[in-house]
Amino acid sequence: KAGVTQTPRYLIKTRGQQVTLSCSPISGHRSVSWYQQTPGQGLQFLFEYFSETQRNKGNFPGRFSGRQFSNSRSEMNVSTLELGDSALYLCASSLLGGAAVDTQYFGPGTRLTVL
Amino acid sequence: SQQGEEDPQALSIQEGENATMNCSYKTSINNLQWYRQNSGRGLVHLILIRSNEREKHSGRLRVTLDTSKKSSSLLITASRAADTASYFCATDALNNAGNMLTFGGGTRLMVKP
Numbered sequence: 001k002a003g004v005t006q007t008p009r010y011l012i013k014t015r016g017q018q019v020t021l022s023c024s025p026i027s028g029h030r031s032v033s034w035y036q037q038t039p040g041q042g043l044q045f046l047f048e049y050f051s052e053t054q055r056n057k058g059n060f061p062g063r064f065s066g067r068q069f070s071n072s073r074s075e076m077n078v079s080t081l082e083l084g085d086s087a088l089y090l091c092a093s094s095l096l097g098g099a100a101v102d103t104q105y106f107g108p109g110t111r112l113t114v115l
Numbered sequence: 116s117q118q119g120e121e122d123p124q125a126l127s128i129q130e131g132e133n134a135t136m137n138c139s140y141k142t143s144i145n146n147l148q149w150y151r152q153n154s155g156r157g158l159v160h161l162i163l164i165r166s167n168e169r170e171k172h173s174g175r176l177r178v179t180l181d182t183s184k185k186s187s188s189l190l191i192t193a194s195r196a197a198d199t200a201s202y203f204c205a206t207d208a209l210n211n212a213g214n215m216l217t218f219g220g221g222t223r224l225m226v227k228p
Contacts, residue, residue, distance in 0.1 A: 050213055056215040104214055111155070
């Protein structure tokens with residue numbers, strides 16, 4: 001099976017713009033989670049989608065949003081970009097989500113730079 | 116916010132030596148997972164240990180879990196230069212409805228040839 005794919009891999013935006021990142025999970029996986037990785041804050045959970053519904057949400061402002069489509073593909077959107085949003089955004093998928101032995105498989109990430 | 120700390124933050128060893136990394140966490144968990152990350156790339160899943168397990172092996176990896184101390188360790192035996200990477204522990208908190216991993220700060224491992 002193909003792994004988790006994320007597009008684009010690299011992105012440069014300016015402050016105030018908005019951005020949409022895409023994630024295609026492993027075939028058959030229904031749970032998609034998003035994480036932000038920065039040198040200062042490390043890896044932080046953004047949100048999780050399961051069957052097109054947001055099931056968990058991390059402690060991020062409302063500028064960060066996401067959605068999941070019926071084929072389990074997910075997008076996340078960041079509006080009104082700030083310099084501090086520069087980060088590696090990682091997407092992870094798992095088969096069911098929430099089971100005690102459900103492994104999350106990560107994609108290669110999208111490197112977002114805000115100028 | 117991060118669940119806990121990893122220790123050490125950085126580790127440099129010679130090829131063939133063993134590497135031990137420790138992770139502490141704060142809340143009760145369903146499971147704890149270890150991941151590897153090469154130079155700003157995606158995370159590679161290494162091993163998952165359930166809260167009712169105390170030790171698990173996978174190839175050259177050995178993971179222990181002590182829920183009474185809220186701590187885990189990852190041992191890499193007979194290290195290779197290709198093991199150079201950052202290693203993260205991640206916990207899935209008890210009663211989480213769904214997936215919501217909380218990561219430690221990571222240990223940067225350098226294995227010198």
